[in-house]
Amino acid sequence: MRIDSHFHLWRPARGDYGWLTPAAGILHRDYEPEDFAPLLATHGIDAAILVQAAPSLAETEFLLAHAGRHPWIAGVVGWTDLAAEDAPARIAALAGTPGLLGLRPMLQDLDDPAWILGDAVRPALRAMASHGLVFDALVRAAQLPAIRVLAARHPDLSIVLDHFGKPWIGDAPGGEWMDAISALADAPNVTVKLSGLLTEAPAGTDAAALAPYFDHVASRFGAGRILWGSDWPVLTLAGSYADWLAISDALLAPFGGGARKAILGANAARIYRI
Template sequence: MIIDSHQHFWKYNPKKHAWINEEMSVIRRDFLPSDLQTVYAENGVDGCVAVQADQNLQETDFLLELAHDNDFIKGVVGWVDLRNENVERDLEKYASDKKLKGYRHIVQGEEDHNFLLRPNFLNGISKLEQYNAVYDILVFPHQLSATLEFVKQFPNQKFVIDHIAKPYIKDGFFDGWAVLMKEIAKQENVYCKVSGLITEADYNSWTPEQMHPYMELVLNAFGPSRCMYGSDWPVCLVAGKYSQVKQLTTNFIASLSAEEQKAIMGGNAVSFYGL
């Protein structure tokens, strides 16, 4: 079973989706389950986890509605304001929905390098475990030292790093990112999504070989039991086709055992998110 652990849906709105710049104009349109179902049929993908792209409760409700109407959407990573002192009200509300698996905040967009360590945010994170909710960590490499401190504070909370923490592949930067990713991987409650790589390289001239050192480091650090395949569709379309994204991972892990390949391509997402 192949599970895409990371994709998005949206009804395009120029104001709300201002982050989709000129260079990414190919994704300035609606992307809904019917679009993705076609892509999955062509690529032999069985299901997915839909991840929030907007920071409001309407986004969480929107994704849950799509998940209830489309069985191939196996789980949702939504958003609640984890800084809110009354966050438990929202966590309580969504806890009864079997498709809601966890939460994410767009930390990469926060100017404070130590956003993850703010007391009000830590308070929100401390509530997740009792609701059996996971947390997706979306950060840039310069936020990884805070990420390390952050995950150490919650040894029983399930975390996953999105997009291998968005290393600056286009610029060839590696070492600083690599050192911190290895440290973070020592925390056994932290997983890593092998996703979002081609959009961190040059959209038009990336090669699989360029990605391999980053993929290798993550695979060695987290091991095949804590890595999961994700496409980052439709964002990935600015740099390539879905088939290219999938092949990048399947070709890279082809030398692993059949069991390890199955785990990365779906099994780990099933167990991590409880799909």
């Protein structure tokens, strides 16, 4: 089973996407299941995980409704206010909702890189772990050390690092990012999504340019702790679904069939309990 572990759907008119303005260009329009399903069929992808893009419970309910109507949506990574006093109760209720796989606070947009380590969110994180929900970490490279502390503090919480931690893609990986990835790899409850790299890179970036970044992650995490995802439709700012699949295939070429199957689907099924 091949699973795209990261895609989005949205309707800007819903009004809770603070970042989704006309300045976002081609992203500032509706993206519906009917736009995405043909890509999966064309490229032999069996299912996909729908990820939140707005910090609101209303959007999570909107995404869960999509999942209920489309069997190829394997589940939803939603949102709730982890700092709310009633967060544990909200999480318990969400965990009982069919299709809810995990939660994602939009940490990359916060001024405090260590917000997730505050006392106010600890009860929510414990509740997530106890209900088997995955924590998707949407962070920039400078926030990676906080995720390492988070992983040590909550060893029973499954943490998935989105988009390789958003390294700046240049001539070679930066030492700070490499060190932070190595430290994260020491935490057995952390896995990494091979996703979102083209939109962090200069135009025209190819597999050869991304190989040093992928090779470092693969050498530290191994094939059993990497999940493939597209980050569609954000991906379309930098390339097509076919482009990203071709680059991914080139990056995975050194792996055997079992390892490729793990990265392209089996790991997502295991980690998100699909």
